Amino acid sequence: MANPDKMVPDNVSGEFFVDTTCIDCDTCRQLAPDVFADNGEYSYVYHQPLTQLETSEALRALVCCPTGSIGTLHKSTELKTIYQDFPMHIDGNVSYCGFTSPKSYGGSSYFIQHPEGNWLVDSPKFLPHLVNQFIAMGGIDYIFLTHSDDVGDVDKYAKRFNAKRIIHREELWSQPESEIVIEGEDPVSIEPEFVVIPTPGHSRGHCVLLYKNRFLFSGDHCWWDRDKLQLAIPTHYYWNKREQRRSCEKLLKFDFAWVLPGHGQRIFLPITQMRQEMANLVKRLEILQAYR
Numbered sequence: 550m551a552n553p554d555k556m557v558p559d560n561v562s563g564e565f566f567v568d569t570t571c572i573d574c575d576t577c578r579q580l581a582p583d584v585f586a587d588n589g590e591y592s593y594v595y596h597q598p599l600t601q602l603e604t605s606e607a608l609r610a611l612v613c614c615p616t617g618s619i620g621t622l623h624k625s626t627e628l629k630t631i632y633q634d635f636p637m638h639i640d641g642n643v644s645y646c647g648f649t650s651p652k653s654y655g656g657s658s659y660f661i662q663h664p665e666g667n668w669l670v671d672s673p674k675f676l677p678h679l680v681n682q683f684i685a686m687g688g689i690d691y692i693f694l695t696h697s698d699d700v701g702d703v704d705k706y707a708k709r710f711n712a713k714r715i716i717h718r719e720e721l722w723s724q725p726e727s728e729i730v731i732e733g734e735d736p737v738s739i740e741p742e743f744v745v746i747p748t749p750g751h752s753r754g755h756c757v758l759l760y761k762n763r764f765l766f767s768g769d770h771c772w773w774d775r776d777k778l779q780l781a782i783p784t785h786y787y788w789n790k791r792e793q794r795r796s797c798e799k800l801l802k803f804d805f806a807w808v809l810p811g812h813g814q815r816i817f818l819p820i821t822q823m824r825q826e827m828a829n830l831v832k833r834l835e836i837l838q839a840y841r
């Protein structure tokens with residue numbers, strides 16, 4: 550529960566506020582970009598909601614904040630119904646789970662409803678609401694884990710749904726009882742339309758999931774930089790920068806239109822434009838000594 554006595558000083562005055570427990574994970578800025586902004590160390594309210602849409606988006610951010618750092622000065626009657634917005638539809642049979650976990654530093658997770666078995670990509674908080682929603686959508690058969698940082702409450706989901714966890718050998722220490730272990734650096738087809746692609750760099754055993762040659766669940770390998778309007782990679786936390794560049798090059802061989810990351814902005818572009826954006830990212834990395 551956010552504390553109005555601990556508001557960050559940057560909030561504009563009004564109903565919504567962020568308090569000092571914020572970990573600057575970006576969840577609120579993804580869900581309500583017209584309300585929340587980043588000062589480099591934490592999020593704050595830069596514009597109080599004026600419309601019903603802005604209010605609903607701010608309330609979605611409030612319920613999904615991993616640290617409960619967003620509050621309102623008065624109790625909202627909408628709060629009970631706002632939970633029903635999650636999982637939030639993205640495209641086709643892919644949804645964003647919301648309710649990011651502090652265990653994964655607010656990493657995003659996704660749900661794929663598929664006739665041959667449903668997939669969870671990384672893990673949200675283990676909440677009765679999400680459990681009930683997943684049951685209503687047919688349960689969970691596979692849980693794909695991009696890397697060790699974003700496992701969240703995956704053990705609880707795996708146990709509740711008897712789901713098979715998929716993780717690379719190099720990240721297995723974080724989920725040692727995982728049922729499917731990816732080896733080496735070659736892409737692996739788990740089911741038709743689902744390809745796990747090892748992308749070492751951010752971490753030694755980081756993998757991304759390509760679904761339907763349309764959706765790339767990119768974990769912490771890459772995301773869309775909403776300020777520079779280009780694909781970007783993490784620069785502060787990484788295992789090996791040269792491998793990170795090579796993993797970006799590897800993705801040039803694959804078709805996808807969506808990049809759905811663990812952190813940072815998701816993006817949809819036509820496949821040819823997405824490939825060009827990835828090529829541009831590789832070029833930017835090639836001129837940096839550390840990535841050669």
Ligand SMILES: [Fe+2]
Pocket residue numbers: 696698699751769
């Ligand atoms: Fe990470």
